[in-house]
Each structure stands twice: as C-alpha cells, then as structure tokens.
Amino acid sequence: HSVVVAKELTSVAQALVSPRGKGIYATDESPDVVEGMLVAASLNGQENFTDQEKTDRRRKWREAAYSSLTNDHISGVILYPETLLEFKLGESLSSKGIILGVRANGELAPFPASPFEFIVQGLDDLLPRMQAARAAGARFSKWRAPIACTSPALGLPSQVSLEVQAETMAIFASVSQQAGLVPIIEPDIEFSADADLYRSVEIHQKIIRMTYARCLDHGVFLEGTLIKPSFPQPGLKHPTRKTTTSEDIALATATVLANSVPTSVPGVVFLSGGLEPAVAMKHLSALNALVNKAKPGSPFARLPPLSFSYGRALQGEAMKHWVRGDIQAMKNAFDQATKGCFMAARGEY
Amino acid sequence: HSVVVAKELTSVAQALVSPRGKGIYATDESPDVVEGMLVAASLNGQENFTDQEKTDRRRKWREAAYSSLTNDHISGVILYPETLLEFKLGESLSSKGIILGVRANGELAPFPASPFEFIVQGLDDLLPRMQAARAAGARFSKWRAPIACTSPALGLPSQVSLEVQAETMAIFASVSQQAGLVPIIEPDIEFSADADLYRSVEIHQKIIRMTYARCLDHGVFLEGTLIKPSFPQPGLKHPTRKTTTSEDIALATATVLANSVPTSVPGVVFLSGGLEPAVAMKHLSALNALVNKAKPGSPFARLPPLSFSYGRALQGEAMKHWVRGDIQAMKNAFDQATKGCFMAARGEY
C-alpha cells in the first residue's frame, strides 16, 4: 500500500475507536431482517404492505435513526448497500462527523462439506462493489462470518469450514483495502448450542488466529483494520450458561484477544448478536474494567481499545417508540443506549 | 454421497475416458473468445456484426461443430452455459451418446495479494447454476484455474495464490458433486515465462497435490472426478524450450501424475492450451507410449487413462473451413483431428 493510503486507513481505523468509549452503530441488516424487526416492534403485528411501502418505511426508519445520532458516542455507522447507494443517507451522517461503513458480505450458501455450516457469498464482484461504496462516501466495510460452535462431541465447527471462513475473510480484507476501505472482519461464533466456555474460547482463539494468519499471507495491512468478534460464552444448551458471570466472560475474552489479535490491530468492536442489550453492555464494561485494573505493561494492559459495534443493543428500544410514532421517546432511547455503550467501553457502565 | 449418486458419478467419470483413446472436446470459450477465433479464422478480418448477428454466428458455429462429431473418438463435450441453456444444443450431442459438460468457472478478477495473479470468480451462486446445467442434461462440469509459473527468481506463483486456487477448485468440486455433476478440475500452468522444466514439474506437482488435499478435506468423492492438467514444459522464454522433446515432457508428466494424482481419480484429460495441435498430440502420444512400455506393477504402469480435453487442437483447422463455408472440409478436419487425438491417447499417434 502506498504511504498515503496506509496513513488514511490507519487514521480511519483509529478514529473508529477514539477517543476511548466511542463505537459503531451497526445498521447493515438486510431488508427482510429490518422488515421482521419492524413487525416485531409494532403493536399490530404483520401488516399488508406493498414492496414499495416496505421500502419507504425502511428508508424512513433509517432516516429517523440517523437523525437521532450525534458523534458524541458514535464514531461510525455500518450501512446496508441500499441505504448508502439508493437511499443515499450517508451524507446525513458524515455531515455530523460520523464515519460511513458498508456491509460487504452477501448471503449464505450451503456448504457441501458440512451440512450445518455455510459459505458466505460475496467475493464475486467485491472490488467494484467496494469501489462504489467508497465513491458514495464509505470509509470502512464489514464482512460477517458465522461460525458454528458445539461441544467437541458434536464436532462443530469443522476444520474445513474454519479454513474457508478464514480464507474468505482475508480475501475480503485485502480487496477492501484495495478499494480504500478499512475492513472489519466479523467472526461471529454461535452460542446457541452445547459448547462450554472453554470450548468457546478455543474456537474464538482458533478462528481469529487463522484469519490473521491468512490476512498477513494476503498482504493485509493490519494497522488499517478492525475486528468485530463475539464474546466467548457458554452455549444456551450448556448448564453453566446461567452461572457464568460477566467477569468470567471478561477474563475469557481478554485471554482470547491477548493470544490471537496481533498488536498491530488498532481496535476491537464487539458484536452484540443475540444478547439482551443490558447483557451486551455488562460484558463490555466488565472487560474494560478488567483491563483498567491490569498491571501496567502486562498483557491485558496492552490490549487495544475495546469498544462496540452494536445494532439491536442500540436501536431495540428506540424502534419500539418509532413504530408508535413517538419521535422524542425514540431519540431519548438512542441517547440512553449510545451513552450506556460509551460508558461500557470505558469500563464504567 | 448416497450410493446411487456415487455410482452415477463414478460411471460418468469412467465413461469419459473409456474405452482407452476417447477424450473430451472443449467448447467452453466465452463469447468474446469465440468471436476472436472466428475473426482470426476468417479471410476478411474484423467485420461489423451486430450483437445479434454475432450471437447467431456463434450458435451456427456450435451447431456445425457438434453436427460433425460422433462418439467414436469423443466421449464428452464441455459447453459454455449459453450453448447449453440458451442455444439448447445439448440434445444434439447426447442423442449421439456424447456426455454433456458445462463450464463452471466465471471470469478472472484482480488478486490484491499478487498483482500478476488472479482470483477465479464463480463461487457465488455456483450451486443453482450447476443444478440448472444438470436439469439441462449436463453430467459433468469444469473449472479452470490459471497458474502463473516463472523461475524462482521471479517468484511466481505465490504460495498464497496456489492456496486460493486449490481451495477454490475444491469448493467447486464439492458443489458440483452436490448438484450431481462430475467435476473436472483444470489447473492450467502457464508456459509463457522463464521457468525451466524442473520448475514447471515442481509447480504442477504442488498445485495438484494441494488441490487434492483440499478436495479430500471438503469431502469430494475422488472416484467421481477427473483432472485436466497442462503438460509440464519449459517456458517460452527459457533456452531449453526448443531442445526439450516430447519424450522429456512425457517423463516429466508421468512423474508429476504419479506423485500427485490419487489412485482413486479415474482419469486425466490434458489441456492443449496454447500448443500447436500437432505438438499437443505428440506430447500425449509420447506419454501414453511411455506408459505402454512401463514394467507391469511399476508406478507408471499404474497410472489411470491419460486422454485429452482439447479445444483448438480439435477445431482449429475445422473452423477455417467453416468460415469459408466448406462444410465437407470442416467435417473432414474434425474427423482427422479427433482420430489423431484418439490415437495419441493410446500412444499410437
């Protein structure tokens, strides 16, 4: 990478996690998912909208959400390509000093080698898509790779699926940088099954290490990237799920990061996935509290900024108000959620 | 794979190289390439055709070529998707006992990690495309992966590009089998540069081994696959290019195959690439002659059937006659070429 490009990538990546506490608002759900969320938030349940009406509603929701944001606590927003390229809502954010990102991955396809795992589509035509996003104002991009995680007895994830996901994320990262966008790799390890915390730690550590190994093999400039991991945690079907504390998860998470994320990566922004907003914030706050009290010079004290890239945790309450038409309550809900995440990313939630 | 599917895949793969001598006619050039070939074969040079006229001419050429074939020497034909799905010319071949194949790979995209190498596109949506081809009568498919090859000093291919190509071919093979099509992997090692024969052998062996390793990791059923490799050979810019004989190349090729193609793979069908038709036949005949005289039980005697999947070597002369409207000469040219390749695949050219 030329020095100019490298400097810009580095500067964008650092800005997304600076000053400490700021994080990312993820709004890259696909149209069907937004529709489902709006229906779920509504009091009336399923309504009969035409496609055009659904599109209009989607755009209006995005507009309302973005209009509620300031850059006090939010450094960047991840947009779905439609929002960036068709609704053209990027300017409303960038004018407030919020950095624009774009979802890069496509939909999932079956993975013949392992019937319960998936291939992430989207590498075909990735470069022109990323170039178009850059032209529309995006400065970063994100690729989500879902990773199954069961007990060793059930055997997921398969080695071959981890290899494919690591390779795919690395190719994404290299293409994204070629288009001038900071790539955020998102290894999203499932917690719906029967893995215990130790197994979750092992799988997190493995896929993150494998991905960075491939990133370096692909010439990715790590200073100009971020990572959006899940928190290691016991699966919903494991008996320790209920007795595991945020402090346990904080220790597991810090250990994973210290073993697997290269020092050159300037920041970590966690995903909230299926976690309740309050839980996602508690985990993040416990992790930052652990780092805050680590001995200077020790591994945990040398971790990069640990922040958030949350969707539901930021917008869940707000959306309920919006569908009822209560704009002020929506704004208040956004304010409260973004401030809460900001405090959590400082270990003070 | 179910036993029924496995049996059909095995049976198709074996039929493509049985009885010894039969091989494949590759007609999977993209429209632009066909157009270029027709222009080159014409006496008038570039003509001003509309897109529709070009499409019509392409279809007519395919029809003429396919009408010239019998299954005396040709076991299968690889069709471009347009030919199979839009021109619907498959039936004209299958009614003669010729097996239909389809090109699976898409076009090339830049490879950020190495500016002189490429990513092969086409994995997105591969499964539905292969299912559509199967529904249209195809029973096999093919994926070409171009591999650069220079002296070690110039450093190509890069390790990372070999890894990506091997992974991609293995995913292709597994998806193809899922759709019920025998996959033919085509690692096409360039010979335009300064590699010597030893280097070409090393690179052939490496990419073929890597690809089968990944195929087995992806659960590919090797008995239901074929391989379409290039011949190891010195590059055009290497001084030994001119002094290397077909016998040298035969020995190098047999060594590569014995070291890298698993015994479970039922056949090898070489590509002719940029070779003159007579040269492609001489290499193939020398290789089969070497195998014919190997001591029973020795490694070379235990190689699978070694046949052809040629395009230009089969149709080059015929096309010249067709553009001039001489149908009988075209048919004669096809007869002569297919018979020559058949004899070469028996070591008797």
Add this chain to the structure above:
Amino acid sequence: HSVVVAKELTSVAQALVSPRGKGIYATDESPDVVEGMLVAASLNGQENFTDQEKTDRRRKWREAAYSSLTNDHISGVILYPETLLEFKLGESLSSKGIILGVRANGELAPFPASPFEFIVQGLDDLLPRMQAARAAGARFSKWRAPIACTSPALGLPSQVSLEVQAETMAIFASVSQQAGLVPIIEPDIEFSADADLYRSVEIHQKIIRMTYARCLDHGVFLEGTLIKPSFPQPGLKHPTRKTTTSEDIALATATVLANSVPTSVPGVVFLSGGLEPAVAMKHLSALNALVNKAKPGSPFARLPPLSFSYGRALQGEAMKHWVRGDIQAMKNAFDQATKGCFMAARGEY
C-alpha cells in the same frame, strides 16, 4: 538424489514386494519385548536370567529364526540395531538373498500437548545411525509412529499429534534416503478403543496423506520408499468389531490406499499389530482378492503390490516350539506361516 542412488533405492523398494506374494519379516522388537515374548511362549513362565543370559538367549532365538528362512516367501527382514551391529546376524540373511532392514525409531516420550499421545524419539543422531546400518549391510529402514484412534467424542488423535507424527516420519524418510536406505514409514493406528470402521478409515487416510505431503515437501523420492500401514478396522470397544468381516476391511483398506498413497509408491506391506495370525492373513487375502477382481484400469486395479511386514503372525507358533527346543517343529511353523502370508499377499489364502 543422484540417478545411481535413485535407481538403487527404487530397485530395493521394488524387490521387497516382488514377485507378488513376497513380504517382510519384522524382527525389530526391542530387547525387553523379545524377552517378554520368550517368557510368554515358555511353559515355565518368568525365569531368573542374568542380563548376559538374556542377551545370549535373544541372540540364539534370532539365529534360529533366521536360519529357518528362505527367500521363497520372504524378501526382507527388519533387524533391531543390536542384531545387526552387535550380533552381526545380517550376513546369515543376505547370503540367502534376503534384504536387510533396520529399525530406525527410538522409544516413545510423553507429548505435553496431549497426555494420551506420544512423541517418537530418534531423530537426534539419526543420520550416523543409518549410515552405520548401511555399512553393516542394511538397505532399508523402518520408523513406527503409533497413532491413537477413538470416536470423535473422545477426540483422539489430536490434530497436533498427527502433524508431529507426519513431520517426524517425513524427516526420517529424508534422512534414511540420504544414508542410502529405503525408508518404510509405519503409521500404526490403534484399534483398542471405541472408533468405528468409518472413523478408522478417516484417520488412516488423514495421517497417510499428511505424511506423504510432508515427504514431498522434504524432497523424499517416493519411488524409493514403502509404507507399512495398519488395516482400518473398528476398535475393540466398538459394537461392530465382531460383525465386521475381512471383506468389509478389504474394501475400507483399498479405499484408504486409493485416496492416500501416491501412485509413485511401489508397494504396501501391512503390519499385523495385535491381530491373531490367521486374522492378519485373512484380511490381507481378502484385500488382494478384491484387487484381483477389480475392473482393469479402475482405481483398485491400479493399486501397488499389497504384501506383509509381519512379526508375530510369522513367528508366534515357531517361538513356542523353539522355547521347547523342538527345532524341526519351529522350522515347519515358519514354513507354514511364511507360505500362508505369501498366498494371502496373492489373494489366495
């Protein structure tokens, strides 16, 4: 490798499995193991011998056994270093046209990464040891790597142990060839646990493929090597152990070999491990019978010679007679066992 060395290695490797039916007598048990076997074969149980008396008895047993052999059915014998270098019994075999081999691996050491698996020692000083064996007449060598194999739920072998064993066998093979000895790699997959046949197939295929991949990376000349694998089989603790037939095992074994042993490897000599002699012969005969009836040109028909490298299956009965002093009965037992193995290696037992 120079052409001269390569030719000699090839010639020795082929001679060990030619003509079809001939195989290897493995007498590379360590002194303690021989002692245990002699005690077990004796009617008197444990006797109080001095070390010198034990050594003398060991030497006498080896002498008696070797004097019983002809090269009608036995192509080679694997000697323990003491037998070759101190007892100097090689000449008694080579004078009969039997090829001398030497055990190369040392004893096992704990493997910190996995408490139920082991590191094989012996790489330190391997080259001078192999050179000394060559100077004493040896022309081949053997390295045994024990591989654990349980159900996936119990999780053995670990990936890391397979990687270490593959690397170690490949280094052994390259050093052995450097000393002018044909290396025989012996991946010995345990069958004492709860793996089913499918799992055993998977692990056989995996370690064999990994080992050859590393061998080629280490520049090993495969035409000058052999492999001594176990038969894939259900573990003793798996319910299907009793219902699995020699024909099932033959099919599993042929599949493993076709997928994992490169065509350039000139032969396979199975180990009998803990199998009853009659069972070891039945499996081998069923495998060769399967190959005999395979369609010409098909993968199974193209497998290399499939013979034996048996210890107990050849000497078990003979030793019982020897400890009782009945030399003639010992010779008859050897004759019968070697002839039986010879017939089994032709599919005619």
Add this chain to the structure above:
Amino acid sequence: HSVVVAKELTSVAQALVSPRGKGIYATDESPDVVEGMLVAASLNGQENFTDQEKTDRRRKWREAAYSSLTNDHISGVILYPETLLEFKLGESLSSKGIILGVRANGELAPFPASPFEFIVQGLDDLLPRMQAARAAGARFSKWRAPIACTSPALGLPSQVSLEVQAETMAIFASVSQQAGLVPIIEPDIEFSADADLYRSVEIHQKIIRMTYARCLDHGVFLEGTLIKPSFPQPGLKHPTRKTTTSEDIALATATVLANSVPTSVPGVVFLSGGLEPAVAMKHLSALNALVNKAKPGSPFARLPPLSFSYGRALQGEAMKHWVRGDIQAMKNAFDQATKGCFMAARGEY
C-alpha cells in the same frame, strides 16, 4: 497447566524483563566456542592446554564473570548445562537475585531437504534434561533456531525448514513448561547474505508467526514464555547495509513485533549475534526510543518490554581484561556494558 504452575511461569517471565531496562546475560556458548573466544581475546594466540586445563580455565572464566554481576541491570543468566550441572555455579548467581536459565537446544545436524540449512537436535531426552536443570535451580530455558535469509532469488530460507524450526521450537516450549521452566524461543535470522531490509522483515515476521501458531497448537501458555529474536536488518552483502540507520531498524523491528508477537507474550529480549556491542545497544535504544514516543494506545505503544539477552555485547571487553589478569578492569567493563544495555532497553543509551 495448573494455576500454581501458570502463576510461577508468568511471574518468572515478567521478572526477567522487570523493571524496564533489565535484561539477560547469555553465557550458553558451547565449550569449543568459549575456548575460541578465550584464545581470540588472549594476546598469545593458541596455547597448548590439556582438556582438563581448558575445562578449568572455562570454569574460572565463568566464575569471574558471574562474580562481577549484580542484579541492578541483569535479571537472568543463561547457563550452558556443564556450568549449571557440573561446575554448579548457579548458586553464585541466584544468591544475588539473578534468575538461572539453561540452554536447551543441542547441536546442528544436516537437513536433507535443503543443503544450506540445518535441523536443531535436542528433542530426544529433552524432558529429563529440563527436569534436571530445574532441580539444579534453573527457572527458564532457551532454544536457538538458526534461520538462513537470502534474497528471494537465492531462495533461503526454504518453506520446509521454517516449518521444521517452528515445530521444533513449539515442542521445546511445551516440554520446557512441562518441566516448570519458562521457555525462551530464539529465532536467529542470519544477516550474512544478500537479503534487503524488507526481506529480513518478511522472514522475521513469518518464522515468528509460524512459531507462535505452533506454540498455541501445542498448548503452550504464552504468558509464561519470552522471545529472543534478532533485529531485522539488511544482509552484509546487500548494498543498503551501510546506509541503514538504527532508526530504520527500529521501525522495522517494531513493525515485525506488532504483526507477529501475541500480546500475551510478556517480553522480548533481543540477541546481539554478530553485531558490534555498540551497534547492538544503538539498535535497542532506537527501538525503545521509538516506542517511548508512540501515541498512547497505538500499536507501538502497546508492545511489551523490549530488552536484551546479550553475550558478546556484555562480556567482550571484560574477557580481554580477564585473560590479561586485570580483574578490576574486567569488573569495570562488565559494569559499563550492563549499564549501557540497561539504558538502551529504556531508550536512553
């Protein structure tokens, strides 16, 4: 690892680089090398000593050197096994609060796959040797792996040698921790050839990453390890050797470490190799100065303590005085050298 063992390993590893500035004195040269150094330092050149006289002289030199040390600037000393187990000089150091280490690797052996590279011996019997060292007071150990490094055109190091060295260092580290010793891995990349700085960076990064990947696969507890790398630098035969500054090397070194050393590793102690003492100190000081001025939270600011594990740079001058019998001058030389290194490790030399 049990919590108790893990805590001790962590505590020893951190103590070796705390407080900032302290480092290690490496005295693990083999007897022949010490002899050569003493002869070179002497005015009289080669003298005719008996083996016993040589051993006596070696012991006396070690005694003199160790008696000169305090733990003001030196946290630990690496002893040759003879010094620890036969001369029994450990107590003289540990009584001063200096931590004892032991050399773990054996001598080099030829590497058949690549004639200009080497296998490091010493894995056979490693566990009992490390246990004996621990019983004699050692708390850490060190394994040196020499890595060739030429221009890509000359092709060293080979991929296979890097893989063997990484595997070997990882096995060493896991065995060392099993014996209760903090392992220090020492990838020593040569700078005698024609590599440029970029190539040296690439090779450093590659072997360090590969080694940690294998360490994690082998279950090594990284918080209880250290690394002793060389400085990336142009080779002696590359034209930029003379124009490359300590600042260039500092930037290259920080980049390598940020990309390849996991955050969980508590410290880096550089080797001085063939560098002049003043140069080894200047590089170390420039590196620490770079870190000192890095923006808080940025990758370089998050590197672990960067100190020294020097031999010649600490003892070169002192030895010259000792062979002349000038004990006071020797002590002064040690004081000056250890203080200089201490200041360099704080960026203040």
